[in-house]
Amino acid sequence: MLIISGTDQLKAKNEVNDNNSKYEDLNNDSGDCGKEFSSVQKKLATVSKVKKTMNILGSAVTAIKPRNDDSFIDRLNYYYSTVIIMVMSLTISAKQYVGQPIQCWVPGEFSKAWEQYAENYCFVHNTYWVRPNEEIPQDYNERINKQLIYYQWVPFIMALQAVFFYIPILFWGAINRMSGLNVPNVVRLAECAADTEEEERTKNITAICTHIEDSIRMQINHRKTASPCERVIKFGLYDGSFIRNMYIITKLLFIWNLYIQFYLMNLFLGQNSTLWGASILYDIARGKNWEYSGNFPRTAICDFNVRVLGNLQRYSIQCVLVLNMFNEKIFLFIYWWFVFVAILTTGEAVFWLINTQILSRRIVYASKHIPLSSKDERLFQKFCDSKINTDVILIFRLISMRTNDLIVSDVLQMLWSTYKTRSHLDSVSIASNIDEYTDGVKYTTIQKYSLNNLNHRYGYSRSPQTLNSPDTDSLIK
Structure with missing residues (x-):
């Protein structure tokens, strides 16, 4: 028979307890790690x-x-x-x-x-x-x-x-095209004109002028048939102030x-x-x-x-x-x-409202970009009243902010040349044409494009021009 002393039993018991303690510590460590x-x-x-x-x-x-x-x-x-x-x-x-x-x-x-x-x-x-x-x-x-x-x-x-x-x-982007004036594309054409050679620059400027002329003509046609109530409801859509009105409303939305x-x-x-x-x-x-x-x-x-x-x-x-x-x-x-x-x-x-609404402010702005003689002052006032409406002056100021005043000057001078030429042609005999009217007169490239565009769109001349009118309608789209 194997006899185990009390001391050996105590040692064995302590070893078992130590092993159990280590096992518990290991479990605790595993739990903590988990x-x-x-x-x-x-x-x-x-x-x-x-x-x-x-x-x-x-x-x-x-x-x-x-x-x-x-x-x-x-x-x-x-x-x-x-x-x-x-x-x-x-x-x-x-x-x-x-x-x-x-x-x-x-x-x-x-x-x-x-x-x-x-x-x-x-x-x-x-x-x-x-x-x-x-x-x-x-x-x-x-x-x-x-x-x-x-x-x-x-x-x-x-x-x-x-x-x-x-x-x-988002409101401004959705509403500003309803007037017929594609404001983003007009400004884009002006930006392109500022960075291109003379021929392409003139073509872009002509496209801008053509688009403005077409928009004004469309407004006049609608205004003839629209009732006073309809003109009020349309927020100036037929009076050349729709874009300006929507722009002011956008400003008011920002302020609100x-x-x-x-x-x-x-x-x-x-x-x-x-x-x-x-x-x-x-x-x-x-x-x-x-x-x-x-x-x-x-x-x-x-x-x-x-x-x-x-x-x-x-x-x-x-x-x-x-x-x-x-x-x-x-x-x-x-x-x-x-x-x-x-x-x-x-x-x-307040600045936009004053500088677009008041006619005298529009005249002052346009006159800075167009050299005038004293005999053209009355005609120039009529030009500003009929062509430089609140929408157009707004576009000019936006173009000036995105490019420079030179582009605005070129566009205004082309519009003025077209308006002035049409006014003079209306005062001469119907038999006259642009070829006879401009014979022997030296014009700048901008003025030539203006006259040829006028001839192309309104048919004042019976003979083809030597300088072809550019296809401006495709540029604005």
């Missing part, structure tokens, strides 16, 4: 979702392109404002969904899972702000009044703001969008004064801390209930709103950006 691996997987899945979202929003940003039938102030509204707000929305989204938007100070008995639950709950539900020297309100309604309801919605609100900034230019967004932003942020942007700058200049001003507070209180053994246990914990540090800078910038763009847009709307 938890860490699961946590890493969740973070990678979150990063992947955010990356896809940011790719979609990034594609939306790159899809926004500036137009050629606008002014710089228009681009401040629909292009730069949209892009800036979208980029800010992407920045906040990345911080909100990849990082930790909220961190809470929980009681010591909370496990890691409880802490995560508390932070998720407090982020989804609204927190409320209390000054450091104040007690937490006992009244539930008072806590509701102090709630911060905006920080979790900031990326979505900013994306919506960007969409509303782009809506007015700015003021409405300004008001809604104040409402969304819970600001009682519309001057909160100036107030924040004043607080920064005085060194006043956000803890006492309440503007975008970094800490807040969160209340939640936990059911323990059938009973509700209420907790009030303090949380750090990391996002509010970014929100303060972003919304402060947006506040002053709105003010800046609203002032410029309002001023430009």
